[in-house]
């Protein structure tokens with residue numbers, strides 16, 4: 001059997017039936033207030049059953065953390081009912097359901113926040129067009145953010161999810177605390193690398209603690225991170241190896257890198273001998289399973305990525321072909337759908353939001 005088809009036991013005891021997971025992908029299908037829609041449930045149901053786990057689109061833990069319209073909300077108990085339907089739809093034929101929890105921080109806009117100013121570690125604008133200057137969170141508010149992540153984790157348990165992924169990647173608030181670009185604080189949460197890491201340290205510890213109080217089941221807790229930033233100052237690959245080293249010793253089920261191509265090499269001159277995933281895997285040294293990702297299109301790509309990781313996340317291939325995994329595992333890769341026509345959109349449950357992303361980010365896969 002290929003490695004992709006083999007089951008895997010995660011660190012805290014849950015087992016995935018194979019090593020393919022659906023990558024978290026924002027689909028902009030939720031209602032204006034964050035409630036999950038029927039369309040969204042159908043979109044996920046179609047892509048569940050074959051993969052070992054589905055990681056949902058990012059769900060915001062605080063209203064002020066909303067990054068875009070159509071985002072899943074997990075900031076209020078009223079979301080639990082819809083989330084329960086979503087997790088039930090995903091948990092088909094043994095697929096594990098994992099809710100990605102996040103806070104957008106400065107990567108949002110007052111137009112999304114009904115006129116409110118975005119917040120971040122410090123009052124530093126992101127380097128992107130139309131970025132607004134965020135307001136620095138007060139010390140009391142930093143603790144509130146941690147509490148709200150914990151409440152979101154508890155809601156995920158109550159909604160019947162098998163786990164959560166803490167979204168520490170893609171420049172959102174958790175990453176903003178780790179980055180020397182967005183974190184210029186002079187209190188306990190900023191300054192040295194160790195201090196910039198202290199928000200993540202406390203957040204992860206407290207989430208694990210609250211989940212263990214809430215359930216005795218092996219509830220999955222994963223952590224996603226981006227390995228480097230372009231900004232100067234910014235997170236460098238060496239900082240990420242420090243982060244990985246710290247997180248690998250925690251009771252996390254897996255670490256999940258966020259990267260555009262699984263073969264990508266670091267921008268740092270000191271790390272040119274191997275791909276970033278190889279360096280990360282070496283640093284982990286068997287302490288926690290790693291999920292690799294990034295333009296994995298074929299079974300050969302997946303097997304190659306699995307030489308340096310325990311699982312692979314599949315994003316865009318599952319938008320185009322929800323049955324990629326069963327086709328590949330059953331030796332029918334020849335019939336994988338690589339591109340989608342406008343006529344196939346409805347059958348594939350690719351609504352306006354996700355179709356817009358596809359037009360922008362994967363035009364080669366639209367017929």
Ligand SMILES: Cc1cc2nc3c(=O)[nH]c(=O)nc-3n(C[C@H](O)[C@H](O)[C@H](O)COP(=O)(O)O)c2cc1C
Pocket residue numbers: 023024025026027056057058100167169170224258259260293294295296313314315316317354357358361
């Ligand atoms: C439409 C779309 C939405 C995405 N939304 C998220 C998200 O909500 N959270 C996240 O961590 N990554 C998100 N990503 C990144 C993916 O998880 C993944 O890392 C990326 O697509 C590379 O994998 P792929 O080449 O298999 O698509 C998104 C990617 C796409 C294409």
